[in-house]
Amino acid sequence: MSQRRSIRENPALSVLPDFRKPGTWLRVLLVVNCGALLGTLAANRESRLFFAEFVELLALIEPVTLASLALLSLAGSWFTRLPRWLGATLVVLLVLLVTAAVRRLFAAMYLIEPDVAGFSRISLWVVIGVALLLGWFEMSGRVRSPALAEARLLALTARIRPHFLFNALNAVLGVMRSDPRRAETALEELADLFRVLMRENADLVPLSEEIQVARQYINLERLRLGERVRVVWDMTDCPPDPLVPPLMLQPLLENAVYHGIEPAAEPGEIIIRFERTNSRMRVELSNPMTVADGHTSGNQMALTNIRQRLMLFFELEATMTTQVSDGRFCVVIEFPYRPVSEA
Amino acid sequence: MSDPLRLLLVDDETPARARLRDLLGDIAAEVPGTVVAEAAGGIAALERAQAGDLDVALIDIRMPGMDGVELARHLARLPTTPAVIFVTAFDQYAVQAFELAALDYLVKPVRATRLADALRKARRRADDAVRLEKLCEAVSSQSALAIRQNLSCLERGRILLVPVTEILYLKAEQKYVTARTAEREYLLEESLVRLETEFRERFMRIHRNCLVARDAVGGVERAADEGDAEARWQVILDQAAERLPVSRRQWPQLKALLRLRAEGR
Numbered sequence: 223m224s225q226r227r228s229i230r231e232n233p234a235l236s237v238l239p240d241f242r243k244p245g246t247w248l249r250v251l252l253v254v255n256c257g258a259l260l261g262t263l264a265a266n267r268e269s270r271l272f273f274a275e276f277v278e279l280l281a282l283i284e285p286v287t288l289a290s291l292a293l294l295s296l297a298g299s300w301f302t303r304l305p306r307w308l309g310a311t312l313v314v315l316l317v318l319l320v321t322a323a324v325r326r327l328f329a330a331m332y333l334i335e336p337d338v339a340g341f342s343r344i345s346l347w348v349v350i351g352v353a354l355l356l357g358w359f360e361m362s363g364r365v366r367s368p369a370l371a372e373a374r375l376l377a378l379t380a381r382i383r384p385h386f387l388f389n390a391l392n393a394v395l396g397v398m399r400s401d402p403r404r405a406e407t408a409l410e411e412l413a414d415l416f417r418v419l420m421r422e423n424a425d426l427v428p429l430s431e432e433i434q435v436a437r438q439y440i441n442l443e444r445l446r447l448g449e450r451v452r453v454v455w456d457m458t459d460c461p462p463d464p465l466v467p468p469l470m471l472q473p474l475l476e477n478a479v480y481h482g483i484e485p486a487a488e489p490g491e492i493i494i495r496f497e498r499t500n501s502r503m504r505v506e507l508s509n510p511m512t513v514a515d516g517h518t519s520g521n522q523m524a525l526t527n528i529r530q531r532l533m534l535f536f537e538l539e540a541t542m543t544t545q546v547s548d549g550r551f552c553v554v555i556e557f558p559y560r561p562v563s564e565a
Numbered sequence: 566m567s568d569p570l571r572l573l574l575v576d577d578e579t580p581a582r583a584r585l586r587d588l589l590g591d592i593a594a595e596v597p598g599t600v601v602a603e604a605a606g607g608i609a610a611l612e613r614a615q616a617g618d619l620d621v622a623l624i625d626i627r628m629p630g631m632d633g634v635e636l637a638r639h640l641a642r643l644p645t646t647p648a649v650i651f652v653t654a655f656d657q658y659a660v661q662a663f664e665l666a667a668l669d670y671l672v673k674p675v676r677a678t679r680l681a682d683a684l685r686k687a688r689r690r691a692d693d694a695v696r697l698e699k700l701c702e703a704v705s706s707q708s709a710l711a712i713r714q715n716l717s718c719l720e721r722g723r724i725l726l727v728p729v730t731e732i733l734y735l736k737a738e739q740k741y742v743t744a745r746t747a748e749r750e751y752l753l754e755e756s757l758v759r760l761e762t763e764f765r766e767r768f769m770r771i772h773r774n775c776l777v778a779r780d781a782v783g784g785v786e787r788a789a790d791e792g793d794a795e796a797r798w799q800v801i802l803d804q805a806a807e808r809l810p811v812s813r814r815q816w817p818q819l820k821a822l823l824r825l826r827a828e829g830r
Contacts, residue, residue: 392673396580
């Protein structure tokens with residue numbers, strides 16, 4: 223699962239969780255035991271009896287849960303192919319049956335007394351518990367569904383600054399008469415950049431592609447800012463072609479130009495460093511800080527956007543931190559290293 | 566009416582100025598104008614505007630150093646203020662403010678017809694300083710471009726710029742405010758209350774008539790007893806000899822600042 227290259231490979235939406243995965247077992251056991259603890263707490267009358275009551279409840283609940291999970295994992299994907307209501311009902315019935323069987327067994331072993339009234343009360347709790355669990359699984363499944371992730375990604379990527387677009391167009395118009403060739407190149411670069419921005423950026427891309435996009439963007443900015451913007455690439459510790467999230471570099475650069483270069487009277491340097499340490503890629507991008515820059519809130523928005531997109535690709539395996547040192551603003555992104563050749 | 570308009574172009578981006586020049590050439594038949602000067606920044610533009618021979622200034626808003634809004638605020642104080650037309654690529658807050666103040670602004674990329682309209686309007690009425698100042702206030706209250714980096718002081722018909730970072734303290738005296746730098750004093754036509762709100766980050770009030778730059782405070786000492794109950798403590802400055810009285814009301818804030826600083830070191 224950690225080798226995903228596209229957010230389309232996020233687990234598919236299904237009503238029922240995959241009971242064969244240890245993660246599912248863990249979550250079920252956690253919730254069931256917490257529920258048992260809360261239930262005992264609520265029903266408890268004398269605190270010195272609390273522990274005994276809890277253990278007694280667990281003695282019944284634990285075998286039921288484990289046996290149900292075992293049966294469900296044996297049934298495998300059969301359940302998921304049914305309509306959602308039928309699948310859910312069958313799961314509830316199965317757990318009820320298991321409960322009855324376990325109680326039967328315990329009664330046969332003289333561990334508990336068989337009483338009919340108690341069973342209907344327990345059944346009610348089982349139904350409620352199972353329904354809550356299934357509801358929870360469905361909700362968390364939805365959050366991570368590929369369709370939703372794609373929609374969110376789309377919403378997140380469509381945000382190039384209008385400031386950049388209009389300034390770039392204005393700059394092209396500015397050189398149109400004096401240097402038509404430069405204007406031509408700039409329009410081609412703008413077209414290329416927007417082609418990348420508007421495609422579906424759901425797959426990891428080779429770093430070389432990202433660098434290409436970043437260079438085109440910087441060329442466009444150079445048209446209007448001239449020598450004020452300088453970019454230093456440090457690729458000495460970078461493997462030949464790692465896979466990186468699409469459109470990560472360009473927004474970072476745009477941010478650096480907007481906050482670090484444009485408000486400064488002096489030319490400024492943006493330093494980009496790529497390196498690999500064992501199984502992780504590290505990207506570091508820094509720009510000079512200017513006192514005059516009052517647009518801190520906008521800055522946060524751009525960075526939040528990039529962070530959210532990183533999460534869509536790598537979940538918790540990626541980190542993004544920012545720091546200020548020596549008058550420079552620095553963004554550091556780390557994510558798992560995946561070479562292109564492995565594809 | 567037939568004299569060509571004398572124009573100043575202010576933009577930090579060379580192609581943007583080139584674009585304006587091209588367009589002005591295109592509409593020369595409708596609205597004749599000559600570009601008498603170009604500037605790549607606010608300070609150079611203000612310097613040029615001192616000559617007082619300009620009709621219109623076309624000013625980009627987002628510029629390094631002194632931005633367009635700050636430039637306009639200083640221009641408004643010149644004896645002969647040129648009409649100001651703002652040019653902006655995209656700043657929704659600024660644009661909102663211009664609409665409120667009904668002053669002319671152009672959005673990049675600028676179109677020839679819009680430029681011609683704006684110039685015709687500018688020809689009809691020279692900008693009065695009051696309206697311009699009002700506009701700049703409207704923009705300041707709405708956008709992040711608010712805080713000036715320089716205060717301006719009119720001396721013998723010329724504008725002197727006082728960088729805010731060099732000011733040690735601001736003191737209200739009757740209808741003027743005195744700004745003290747390490748070298749000298751400047752008379753400003755500003756109100757202390759407005760300065761206080763604009764430069765809250767940098768200055769703190771220590772007396773009803775005095776704001777001091779936090780960085781400039783060297784320490785405090787007890788005043789020699791003059792029977793004046795209000796000024797018991799005085800601020801010592803690192804770069805100037807005079808002492809500034811602290812009022813009883815402002816004393817707790819100053820004390821907090823000094824304590825914070827002691828802990829920081």
